[in-house]
Structure formats: structure tokens, C-alpha cells
Amino acid sequence: MSTAMNFSSKTFRPRAPDKGAFPLDHFGECKAFKDTFMHCLRVNSFDNSKCRLQSKDYLECRMDNQLMAREPLEKLGFKDIMDEPSSEKPESKSSGQ
Amino acid sequence: MLLPAILRECCSKHGLQVATSARSCIRTHSWRELHSIPGASLLRREGRSGPLHSFTDAFLLRRAPPPRLHLQSRGAKTRKSHKQAQEEDWRRRNKTVLTYIAAAGVGMIGISYAAVPLYRLYCQATGLGGTAVAGHDTEQVANMTPVKERVIKVTFNADVHASMQWNFRPQQTEIYVVPGETALAFYRAFNPTDKPVIGISTYNVVPFDAGQYFNKIQCFCFEEQRLNPKEEVDMPVFFYIDPEFDLDPRMARVDTITLSYTFFEAKEGQTLPVPGYS
Numbered sequence: 330m331s332t333a334m335n336f337s338s339k340t341f342r343p344r345a346p347d348k349g350a351f352p353l354d355h356f357g358e359c360k361a362f363k364d365t366f367m368h369c370l371r372v373n374s375f376d377n378s379k380c381r382l383q384s385k386d387y388l389e390c391r392m393d394n395q396l397m398a399r400e401p402l403e404k405l406g407f408k409d410i411m412d413e414p415s416s417e418k419p420e421s422k423s424s425g426q
Numbered sequence: 427m428l429l430p431a432i433l434r435e436c437c438s439k440h441g442l443q444v445a446t447s448a449r450s451c452i453r454t455h456s457w458r459e460l461h462s463i464p465g466a467s468l469l470r471r472e473g474r475s476g477p478l479h480s481f482t483d484a485f486l487l488r489r490a491p492p493p494r495l496h497l498q499s500r501g502a503k504t505r506k507s508h509k510q511a512q513e514e515d516w517r518r519r520n521k522t523v524l525t526y527i528a529a530a531g532v533g534m535i536g537i538s539y540a541a542v543p544l545y546r547l548y549c550q551a552t553g554l555g556g557t558a559v560a561g562h563d564t565e566q567v568a569n570m571t572p573v574k575e576r577v578i579k580v581t582f583n584a585d586v587h588a589s590m591q592w593n594f595r596p597q598q599t600e601i602y603v604v605p606g607e608t609a610l611a612f613y614r615a616f617n618p619t620d621k622p623v624i625g626i627s628t629y630n631v632v633p634f635d636a637g638q639y640f641n642k643i644q645c646f647c648f649e650e651q652r653l654n655p656k657e658e659v660d661m662p663v664f665f666y667i668d669p670e671f672d673l674d675p676r677m678a679r680v681d682t683i684t685l686s687y688t689f690f691e692a693k694e695g696q697t698l699p700v701p702g703y704s
Contacts, residue, residue, distance in 0.1 A: 341634045346642040347567075350649035353659050363612060363660050367597060376602045377609040378572075384610035388664070397644070403568040405643065406608030406666060 352396050359390040382410055566668075567643065572606035573672045583686035584613055590691045591619050592653065597660070606669035608643065613661040613687060617653035624652045626692040632684045635676055639668040640683060650692045 354360070366383040373379040385407045391397035402411045580603055582596035597612040617623050627647045631637035646661040653659065663685070671677050 341630055341637050343629055345648055346645045348644045351644050351646050351662055353651055355659060360660065366610065370598055375598060375600055378604065378607060387610060406567050408568060
């Protein structure tokens with residue numbers, strides 16, 4: 330926690346995550362999705378907006394493998410790239426959603 | 427309180443000119459007598475007949491109101507009684523003042539007790555001291571819209587406690603996000619020892635003020651994570667920055683937020699305090 334040398338000045342209070350902790354991926358079941366995501370980030374100079382699709386894929390992999398509680402994707406902030414027939418994929422990618 | 431009334435009776439009944447000392451007045455009547463029927467014995471001396479059953483009777487049979495004491499102020503003895511009446515008055519006023527002071531003291535103690543929950547409410551409402559701003563709800567994730575004009579660089583830092591032997595590092599040094607958009611980041615941990623090690627982590631956000639806008643949807647902190655010998659895992663952090671970040675004037679010049687994780691070894695019987703204001 331924050332070192333308590335600062336009396337009366339602001340201290341940082343950590344907050345618990347909303348949905349708890351990720352269980353560890355001991356068997357590397359979603360490693361491939363993670364690698365795709367990291368590659369996308371490096372290519373796009375670490376701009377998160379351009380790699381949201383890959384992050385969505387990674388989270389879906391986690392949900393499929395019981396590594397994450399299943400949630401509707403809107404709750405995870407992926408409302409804009411949820412409907413994806415393959416025709417919408419390039420559209421969402423290019424608009425930088 | 428009885429004394430001035432009795433004095434007045436004594437002096438009025440015994441006449442203006444007679445310089446009877448107040449003490450002799452009192453002495454002639456025993457206290458018990460005076461206590462039971464205050465006016466009765468005095469009136470009896472005047473030759474009134476009939477027993478008086480109550481103080482009311484005595485009061486009603488009194489003829490005239492006693493003359494004011496200040497008319498007798500010439501006499502030395504009457505001055506003394508006047509002074510005693512004045513002392514009585516002072517005593518009464520002192521008592522009132524003391525009552526007020528005591529009430530104020532009790533009020534202060536009560537206010538200091540009430541201040542604790544009131545201050546907590548105030549801190550939550552204003553977000554002072556880095557406390558979580560009340561009203562942070564998970565439903566907003568579904569409805570928030572990204573603020574595309576405000577790009578924020580989030581840098582990642584990884585630390586390990588001195589006695590903890592994991593290799594713990596972020597897989598990207600920085601990420602550019604906008605408020606209102608969920609983002610994913612990865613850390614990697616490797617256990618080089620030959621024994622399973624259980625770690626538990628906590629995090630820190632710099633600058634402190636921005637910490638209240640930094641919301642983690644899911645991460646790997648505050649829960650024990652076990653790594654087998656020679657095992658390496660990827661640890662994701664799924665977070666977003668509250669869109670209200672853009673509206674806060676205090677955050678107008680904040681362009682970089684640093685997220686720092688620290689891993690400790692979890693020992694038996696030792697728990698990392700889970701965050702929460704309680």
C-alpha cells in the first residue's frame with residue numbers, strides 16, 4: 330500500500346477490481362490470442378483503440394476456457410464491435426473503434 | 427431562597443425604625459418553624475388568631491406588600507441584608523452561566539462524535555484523500571462512450587518484494603488509451619525456483635488524483651496466485667479510464683498515468699488487507 334509518510338496529504342487507496350481477479354492461465358490456453366494482441370499493439374505503436382478486436386478475442390477465449398466468468402460483451406465495453414459478421418470487421422478496424 | 431423572604435418579613439413586621447438585626451430576627455424563630463410554615467409564626471406574633479394551615483393562608487393574610495428594601499438603605503444592618511440579597515443574585519447568575527458552559531461542553535463532545543461519519547460522507551462526496559468517489563457503478567461500462575480527443579499514455583511498472591523470487595515484468599511498457607474505452611494489458615511472471623510460490627499483489631496509480639478515475643474491471647491483484655516451479659504465466663489487466671476524467675479540471679494537464687504492480691509472497695496466516703473504506 331502507499332507508504333504512510335504523508336500525513337494530511339492525499340494518499341492512494343487501491344480499489345478492488347469490479348469483477349474480481351483473473352484466474353491464472355497455467356496451461357497457456359489463450360496464449361495464441363495474447364500473442365496476436367501483443368503483435369497488433371506493436372504494429373500500431375501501442376494504440377489500444379486499434380487492437381480492441383484482438384482484446385475481445387482474447388477475453389472470449391478466456392470465457393470459453395473457464396478462465397473468466399462469462400459476461401455479455403456490452404458489459405465489457407465492446408458494444409461497438411459486438412455484431413460482427415465479417416463484413417463489419419474491416420469497417421470497425423478502420424474507424425479505429 | 428428562603429432567607430431574603432424571611433428577612434423581608436422580619437424587617438417589615440418589626441417596623442421601619444426598629445434597627446433589629448437580621449440575625450436576631452432569624453434567631454427568634456427556630457428553623458424548623460420557619461421551614462414548615464414560613465409566614466405563620468411571624469403573623470402570630472402580630473396577634474393574629476387562628477391556626478394557619480398552609481403557606482397560602484399566610485400569604486393571603488398578609489396585608490400589604492413589604493416595603494422595598496432600598497428605603498431602608500440608610501441603616502448599616504439593612505445594607506448588609508441588601509448585600510446578601512445581591513450575593514444571592516450573583517449566585518443565581520453564576521449558576522446560569524455554569525449551566526450554559528456545561529451545555530456547551532457536552533455539545534462539543536457530541537459534535538466530535540458526530541464528526542466521524544460526517545467527515546467520511548464528505549470525503550466520499552468530494553473524493554478527497556483518494557477515496558473512491560461514490561456512485562462508481564459497473565453498469566456504466568456498457569453505456570459509456572469513449573472521449574476520442576483525449577489520448578492518455580498508460581505506462582506499466584512491475585515490482586517485486588525483496589524476498590520474493592519471481593521474475594515479474596510488464597509485456598508492454600506503455601499503451602495509449604482514451605477515457606471511456608476498455609483496454610487490456612499483460613504482465614508476465616516466472617517462477618525460477620524449484621518450489622511452488624504463492625504470490626499476492628497490490629497496485630498503485632500515479633498521479634494519485636487520477637487513481638479515482640482508473641477502474642479495473644478485472645486483474646490479478648489481491649488474490650493469491652500460485653506458480654509452480656519453473657512456470658511462466660501471462661497475467662492480464664482489463665481496465666478503463668472513467669470518461670469523467672476529461673471533465674475534471676484537475677486532470678486537465680494529466681497525460682500520463684502509471685500503473686504499478688507489486689508482488690509479495692503470501693505467507694501462512696498473513697493476509698494483505700483488501701482495499702475498502704471501512
